[in-house]
Amino acid sequence: MSEQPGGWATEWKGRVAFVTGAVTGIGLGVAQAFADAGMKLALSYRNEDDKAATEAWFDSKGYDQPLYCKLDVTDRARFAEVADDVVDRYGEVHVLVNNAGVSVFGPTDEATYDDFDWIMGVNFGGVVNGLVSFLPKIKAAHGRRHVTNIASMAAFLPGPQAGIYTASKFAVRGLTESLRYNLAPQGIGCSLCCPALTRTNAWTSALKRPDSFKDTGFAEAREGELRQFGTAFEEGMDPYVVGSKILTGMTNMDGLILTHPEHGPDFEELHEKLMAALPVEDAPEGRLRIEELRREAMRQAEAGIRMKMDDLT
Template sequence: MGNWNGRVAFVTGGVSGLGLGIAKAFSDAGMRLALSYRNEDYRAKAAEWFAANGREEPLWVKLDVTDRARFAEVADEVAAHFGAVHVLCNNAGVSVFGDTAEASYGDYDWIMGVNFGGVVNGLVSFLPKLKKAGGKRHVTNVASMAAYLSGPQAGIYTASKFAVRGLTESLRYNLVPLGIGCSLVCPALVATNAWDSAFRRPGEFADSGFGEVDKDQLTTFGKVFEQGMDPHEAGRRILAGMSEGKGTIFTHPEFAEDFKAIYEDSLAALPDEAAPPERLEIERLRREANKAALEGKAISIDDLS
């Protein structure tokens, strides 16, 4: 179940932060790696780790995950270099804070374009490669605990992670019958520089409703991330969840109170009345179809009615 040796993995944003932690864990397991990057300094520092630890040097591919044409080229380059691709890890993202009620189109387009659009581009570009490959294969989409927990300062970021969650949970029903595992990863605080995304905002999205970035305020907030989990440890936990075939991977344990509240609030929000038998039957069919999909059956719309 956990033998990944020789599998080829592509990780977006794999040269720093959580992406590098995942790449290190994958390398520990014997995977061969292709890592996307944008920052040359981050790529150079990542290369030092692989060299110092006697690991095979990854294939480095420069990529903006919002660039669909380049993403398609990268998929071909990785498959040609290694002969196959077995693991896709969509990790790259931006973390931006601000009052959602003041957000501009630029704020929405940038954050959703990277955090959700980047995942979409990875799937469209790489799934054909995974389908052609044999043996152990897996899609891992990195979201966040924000896929479950909303708050007042990260509305668009939260929306993007909810979207990744919904997409991944649904995709799993389609991939398992193909012999491809699929996991949603929801990490919490990790010791990374994810907090400074606003400093690297592209010029085409410069018109922000959040106002000018207060560098001192954001840098002070960034110190919170120093208390986060080591990225390599988070990567090891993600790999362990993949090895166990988990559809959802939580890396941090500190959210029981939040999930209890979500559960109780959700039940309390349901109308206190009996549902008609016809509707109950439709929901029974839905549940049975989902269960059958995870047991390996390809589901069609006929199975839902």
């Protein structure tokens, strides 16, 4: 594991954080980085063996055990109960990290309603449920507060076998980038994190599909093929390093946290395509004025000034 950057303790020690999908993969890396920064934790989980392994890690470090909350992030009633449980345990909650998700691939043109409902329900709906359940608690808390939604590099870079997954991550990106302007005037930080290849077991998602969403247009998930696909993840970044970069980004109040440096060529190509697609013509003064008002409203919101609809016209 990487050494933690300086300054964490002064920024985050004693802050209470709730992290979804937090006993494996990136969620666990976030939880470990947060624990090293002295934060108090509540972690959601689904699998008892993964929870036991996480408990063993906390014991090995001599840290207090987090509050473990068994949670399906699509269960709104349970999410609301968990938010109450966290406040009952710690008195306040200051940080929310929406991390839980499923990574499932297949040709989008063959997808069924169940394919869309399952993947979007977890990857986007789970974020929505976290926000609706926890934002009132975070707003009622005091001091340094932050919301981080973990999407994926797929929020910028689509792929032919990942249409629904990509749609869910684009949705998280749009929601988070808009939410930041709402939370800044309330003194609450908001970050979108888009990690790329990370050493996780995300490839096993297709083997955990709920029976309630069994009607799929994708080919049957074959464990051998998935395990071969999973070998790519062995080349990925250590989840703790991702968690450390997330904490550094939160400390810096970064709206966008990009953890992997290898995607520079992708962003350069994307920028070139966007600029090339713009019509080469003059825009009327009225439209130019409205767009400048929008830009100014965004700048003001980031600076902590609450903006109204009237400010856009």
